Amino acid sequence: MNVPTMADMMAQGKQPKVLFWVGAAGSYDDRAKKISRAFVKILHQAKVDFAVLGTEESSTGDAAKRAGNEFLFQMQAMMNIEVLNGYEVKKIVTCDPHSFNTLKNEYPSLGGKYEVFHHTQFIQNLISEGRLTLDDTTLKGKRVTFHDPCYLGRANDVYESPRELIKRLGVNLTEMKRHKSTALCCGAGGAQMFKDAEKGDKEINVLRTEDALETKPNIIATGCPYCNTMMTDGIKFKEKEAEVVVKDIAELIAEANNL
Amino acid sequence: MQYLPNIIFALALALGLSFFTMNIRKLLRNIKLGKDVNRTDKKPERLKNMLMIALGQSKMVKRPFSGFLHIIVYLGFIIINIEVVEIIIDGLFGTHRIFQGLLGDGLYGFLIGVFEVLAALVFVAVVLFWLRRNVSNIKRFLSKEMKGWPKNDGNYILYIEMVLMTLFLVMNATDVSFQQAGIGNTISQFIAPLFDGFSPEGLHTIERTCWWIHILGILVFLNYLYYSKHLHILLAFPNTYFANLNPKGQFTNLESVTTEVKLMMDPDADPYATPPEGAEDAVPEKFGASDVADLNWVQLLNAYTCTECGRCTSSCPANLTGKELSPRKIMMDTRDRLEEVGRNIDANKGVFVDDGKQLLNDYISPEELWACTSCNACVEECPVNIDPLSIIMDMRRYLVMEESAAPQELNMMMTNIENNGAPWQYNQQDRLNWAKEE
Numbered sequence: 001m002n003v004p005t006m007a008d009m010m011a012q013g014k015q016p017k018v019l020f021w022v023g024a025a026g027s028y029d030d031r032a033k034k035i036s037r038a039f040v041k042i043l044h045q046a047k048v049d050f051a052v053l054g055t056e057e058s059s060t061g062d063a064a065k066r067a068g069n070e071f072l073f074q075m076q077a078m079m080n081i082e083v084l085n086g087y088e089v090k091k092i093v094t095c096d097p098h099s100f101n102t103l104k105n106e107y108p109s110l111g112g113k114y115e116v117f118h119h120t121q122f123i124q125n126l127i128s129e130g131r132l133t134l135d136d137t138t139l140k141g142k143r144v145t146f147h148d149p150c151y152l153g154r155a156n157d158v159y160e161s162p163r164e165l166i167k168r169l170g171v172n173l174t175e176m177k178r179h180k181s182t183a184l185c186c187g188a189g190g191a192q193m194f195k196d197a198e199k200g201d202k203e204i205n206v207l208r209t210e211d212a213l214e215t216k217p218n219i220i221a222t223g224c225p226y227c228n229t230m231m232t233d234g235i236k237f238k239e240k241e242a243e244v245v246v247k248d249i250a251e252l253i254a255e256a257n258n259l
Numbered sequence: 260m261q262y263l264p265n266i267i268f269a270l271a272l273a274l275g276l277s278f279f280t281m282n283i284r285k286l287l288r289n290i291k292l293g294k295d296v297n298r299t300d301k302k303p304e305r306l307k308n309m310l311m312i313a314l315g316q317s318k319m320v321k322r323p324f325s326g327f328l329h330i331i332v333y334l335g336f337i338i339i340n341i342e343v344v345e346i347i348i349d350g351l352f353g354t355h356r357i358f359q360g361l362l363g364d365g366l367y368g369f370l371i372g373v374f375e376v377l378a379a380l381v382f383v384a385v386v387l388f389w390l391r392r393n394v395s396n397i398k399r400f401l402s403k404e405m406k407g408w409p410k411n412d413g414n415y416i417l418y419i420e421m422v423l424m425t426l427f428l429v430m431n432a433t434d435v436s437f438q439q440a441g442i443g444n445t446i447s448q449f450i451a452p453l454f455d456g457f458s459p460e461g462l463h464t465i466e467r468t469c470w471w472i473h474i475l476g477i478l479v480f481l482n483y484l485y486y487s488k489h490l491h492i493l494l495a496f497p498n499t500y501f502a503n504l505n506p507k508g509q510f511t512n513l514e515s516v517t518t519e520v521k522l523m524m525d526p527d528a529d530p531y532a533t534p535p536e537g538a539e540d541a542v543p544e545k546f547g548a549s550d551v552a553d554l555n556w557v558q559l560l561n562a563y564t565c566t567e568c569g570r571c572t573s574s575c576p577a578n579l580t581g582k583e584l585s586p587r588k589i590m591m592d593t594r595d596r597l598e599e600v601g602r603n604i605d606a607n608k609g610v611f612v613d614d615g616k617q618l619l620n621d622y623i624s625p626e627e628l629w630a631c632t633s634c635n636a637c638v639e640e641c642p643v644n645i646d647p648l649s650i651i652m653d654m655r656r657y658l659v660m661e662e663s664a665a666p667q668e669l670n671m672m673m674t675n676i677e678n679n680g681a682p683w684q685y686n687q688q689d690r691l692n693w694a695k696e697e
């Protein structure tokens with residue numbers, strides 16, 4: 001798969017229009033890597049002039065910040081900003097709502113001002129510019145429910161672009177009882193992904209999976225690699241792997257378009 | 260002697276108002292114990308928020324049943340204040356229903372008629388509220404933090420409202436000339452027959468008694484506010500005005516940290532250089548919050564404004580899955596501690612004397628703080644724009660940056676970020692491997 005890096009581009013004297021910020025999950029986590037690849041396939045299909053930082057990318061510091069380590073966060077942020085500004089990056093797209101939120105909202109006051117898109121927003125723009133069409137036949141008739149990632153939805157009020165894309169796939173979009181601004185967290189945010197939950201009587205991802213299962217879906221659509229992991233684990237816990245799959249919207253689009 | 264009631268009334272009024280003013284000043288002083296934060300930008304947007312959310316109750320109605328009942332009680336409260344103005348004038352000058360002459364029978368009758376209907380509706384709404392709190396098993400009214408005072412407080416207010424509304428209606432019902440005029444007695448005309456057998460003097464005594472208890476009750480209610488979650492009827496307005504306007508996911512970048520990080524990253528910085536003038540006697544900055552004075556004044560205002568409705572807690576994923584965390588408790592603890600600090604200052608002639616306690620550990624446990632997913636559900640739900648998450652985050656910052664007391668797994672995650680640029684233990688050189696697989 002051809003994924004150009006900013007360094008390569010620079011060596012060839014090129015300045016790509018947009019940087020794809022892959023994020024730690026999208027780079028290392030086996031499940032999330034598939035989302036990164038699906039998204040790159042979409043970028044290729046729409047002939048988007050993009051590049052990644054590759055080995056020059058580092059953690060945005062989101063998890064450190066939400067764990068309370070403002071020092072580590074700001075060190076990461078300033079290092080990243082130095083690299084990004086060095087390449088004169090203007091536009092960034094990412095499949096990770098946590099990177100999205102941090103780059104968009106928390107980097108500006110530290111000197112990193114970019115136009116930041118979540119991949120669902122970016123794909124929606126490609127469609128409205130006529131650079132991409134979604135095949136609405138492949139997945140036709142499937143029941144899909146969308147789990148709003150907290151850092152995309154409540155944190156940044158992005159509720160519509162993921163739904164718009166899902167609807168364009170010709171599927172049957174059903175809403176969970178808690179959705180949009182009242183959606184329940186998958187349990188991974190605020191650095192919870194990296195530690196065991198406190199003592200309680202249930203895991204959050206199981207409760208959220210129950211919300212999703214109530215809609216009797218074939219597919220649980222996600223827009224965040226961490227939500228994806230949490231919901232996948234929830235489905236395993238409920239032993240529903242045979243009936244329900246968890247897929248990122250980028251994966252659904254790549255699948256529909258036969259990429 | 261004929262002025263005696265007027266004098267007693269004036270004294271009661273002055274006493275009630277000055278006690279109230281004293282408490283409000285205490286409240287302002289306590290809020291000012293918080294750190295400064297600038298919330299004076301974007302005035303039109305702030306005003307709009309206040310009008311929509313505090314005045315227009317736009318977030319209350321997201322839960323339609325309680326939202327609707329709340330609006331009735333709220334309207335009742337606002338409009339009946341006009342009646343209170345009349346009572347105060349009558350009380351001070353010994354007049355009787357002064358507005359009737361001033362406004363004319365038509366308008367006065369209409370107004371009082373509306374008040375009576377509202378009073379009756381408020382009574383019904385309050386009874387329903389009481390049933391919800393005490394009879395139906397609504398989980399958020401049964402939480403641990405709602406035992407004792409918070410539960411009683413909620414009920415006391417409902418009782419006071421019931422009594423005040425009853426007094427108002429009975430007062431009108433036993434006001435013979437008012438009933439005879441037949442203007443505005445929409446509800447009280449049905450109560451009046453209950454007193455049919457009473458002598459004119461008897462009726463007059465009842466009417467006067469109701470009048471007195473009604474106005475004294477209102478003064479007591481006013482002064483009860485400070486001690487109660489019902490302070491929100493006043494503070495909802497400033498609280499929504501000064502609320503955070505940034506995207507909910509945007510957390511503050513601590514400036515004190517920025518300065519240090521810049522120094523650390525600047526290769527030209529001379530660590531032994533003489534600090535800029537004035538810096539040497541600056542108090543070393545404490546990172547994060549362990550007590551109320553480390554929070555900012557908006558967070559403290561939040562604590563006083565909290566209505567203990569529990570909407571936040573009932574939408575908190577940690578709480579829903581049985582963890583210790585309850586965002587409502589975070590707000591109640593913050594207020595309790597702030598009050599304790601305030602009493603300490605009062606007892607020590609205006610200065611705080613260390614009492615060996617703080618918000619962290621003595622009120623809020625690290626276990627509660629670590630259970631938060633930072634999902635913002637509590638912030639979204641709060642009908643008066645309180646931000647419990649910001650307090651949780653500031654306290655986590657203290658735990659991590661001042662006490663290095665993060666859970667072990669989080670320490671590992673942070674070490675990985677520091678060494679490998681990712682929360683997991685992978686080599687940064689492998690960061691693009693995903694592109695070569697498949």
Ligand code: SF4
Nearest residue numbers: 575631632634635637
């Ligand atoms: S932000 Fe934290 S306290 Fe608030 S609802 Fe989410 S998990 Fe609960």
Ligand code: SF4
Nearest residue numbers: 565566568569571641
């Ligand atoms: S913080 Fe807001 S939602 Fe939570 S109990 Fe207080 S007023 Fe209700």
